[in-house]
Amino acid sequence: xxxxxxxxxxxxxxxxxxxxxxxxxxxxxxxxxxxxxxxxxxxxxxxxxxxxxxxxxxxxxxxxxxxxxxxxxxxxxx
Numbered sequence: 001x002x003x004x005x006x007x008x009x010x011x012x013x014x015x016x017x018x019x020x021x022x023x024x025x026x027x028x029x030x031x032x033x034x035x036x037x038x039x040x041x042x043x044x045x046x047x048x049x050x051x052x053x054x055x056x057x058x059x060x061x062x063x064x065x066x067x068x069x070x071x072x073x074x075x076x077x078x
Contacts, residue, residue, distance in 0.1 A: 007050040012057040012073045016042070 009016065015038070022037040031037060042052050053070070060069040 007048075008053065009045070009050060010053045010056045010058050010068075010070055012055065014054055016040075016045070016052055016054075 015034075022031055025031040026034055026037060045052055055073050056070050057073045058068050059071050062068065
C-alpha cells in the first residue's frame with residue numbers, strides 16, 4: 001500500500017520564489033523588475049506535485065490530527 005502525501009504550500013503574500021541574493025540589487029534599483037528575481041513559478045511547482053495557496057497563512061499546526069488551521073490574508077505587497 002502506497003502512502004500518498006499532499007505537498008501544499010501556504011504563502012501569505014503574492015510570490016513564492018525569488019532570488020534572495022538579488023534583494024540588495026532590487027532595493028538599490030539595479031534590478032528594476034522584481035519578476036527578474038523569480039526562479040520558479042507556480043506551474044513549475046505544480047509539475048512537481050506542489051499545490052500553492054497564495055494569500056493564505058497558517059494560524060496553527062495540529063500534528064495529532066495531521067491538520068492545520070489556515071486563514072485567508074489581506075496581505076498586499078509594497
